Amino acid sequence: MDFDAVRTFVAAADAGQFQEAAAELAVTQQAVSKRIAALERALEVRLFTRTPRGVELSIDGQAFLPHARELLRAADRAVASVRAGRRPLRVDIISSRGAASGLMRGFHRAHPEIDLDVVMLFGIETAVDAIRSGEIDASFRAVAAPGRPLPKDIESVRVLDEPLELLTGPAHALASARSLTLAQLVGHRIWMPGIVPGTEWAAYYDDLVAEFGLTIEATGPNFGSDALLDTVADTPALATFMGARTRLVWPAGHGLRRIPVTDPMPVYPHSILWHRDNGHPALAVLRAHLAAAAPGHDAAGTWIPGWASRSSRR
Known part of the structure; x- marks a missing residue:
């Protein structure tokens, strides 16, 4: 249905004259007449009758008017839902407990006036397509990930280097350490069932293993972080890596330890991606907030894969 014609019909019904409707819509009276005629042909009814003072709604016009108003309200809502600045800013944070979630919570506290929609997508290809x-x-x-550059219309900038920590149960051989070097982790089993081949985080850990000779196992189903914590707490032979900004809660009886890793400190590089033509005003505010809050990158004594250090593009 032609929404211009419907809007013209409502304006003419309210004004009682095509001339006044034309003035309100900033079109000619002839354009009003043509739109009304086209709408009547589409509906196969007469919507108006002529009077000495203008026009009046026919019986069919009276029946159609409330539905026409609702059609216009629905159309306006539909436009507003996607118009930059009038719809929420939609951001993918991967997981609700990770560092990106904390970054977005900080942004929301700093800018409570900005409406947000937070989603959690899986791989980077899915995110880029979205x-x-x-x-x-x-x-x-x-x-x-290596060999998979971003499309040219996607911009990115690094916003956070998150240190990795070793998470162990109380009976693990390394549980009493205040900090650990990567060399001290060689020969210990690090269990990470959430690693999925082909993802960017799998590429990160593949490089970590290759460079420092670690043993990272991704065997078994991934039942989520709670099940991972239960297993690490109960199994002295297993530990896992956890981002320093990952928010976790576990039962007091678990006695889990979060131990900093050094020499070098492996850091996971978080970047924000967006489309270069995205004009949502809140996106610029988010990027400025992250830039102001971000610490420096590539600090002395830290490690990230070479492909990650070269990947930011603006």
Whole structure:
């Protein structure tokens, strides 16, 4: 249905004259007459009758008027839902407990006036497709796995280098350490069932293993972080890596230890991705907030894969 014609019909019904409707819509009276005629042909009814003072709604016009108003309200809501600045900023944070979630909570505290929609997508390809289609405005990722450069219309900038910590149960051989070097982890089993081949985080840990000779196992189903914590707490032979900014809660009886890793300190590089043509005003505010809050990158004594250090692009 032609919404211009419907809007013209409502304006003419309210004004009682085509001339006044034309003035309100900033079109000619002839254009009003043509739109009304086209709408009547589409509906196969007469919507108005002529009077000496203008026009009056026919019986069919009276029946159609409330539905026409609702059609226009629905159309206006539909436009507002996607118009930059009038719809929420949609951001992918991967998981609710990770560092990106904390970054977005900080942004929300600093800018409570900005409406947010937070989503959790899986791989970087899914996130990039969602950015390009307009499904989301931004995504936090480790950009980008070797051999898979970002499309040219996707911008990215590194916003956080998150240190990794070793998480152990109380009976683990390393549980009493105040800090650990990567060399001290050689020969110990690090269990990470959440690593999925082909993801950017799998590429990160593959490089970590290759460079420092670690043993990282991704065997078994991934039942989520709670099950991972239960297993690490109960199994002295297993430990796992955890981001320093990952928020976790476990039963007091677990006695888990979070131990900093050094020499060098492995850091996971979080970047924000967005489409270069995205004009949502809140996106610029988010990027400025992250830039102001971000610590320096590539600090002395830290390690990230070479592909991650070269990947930011603006």
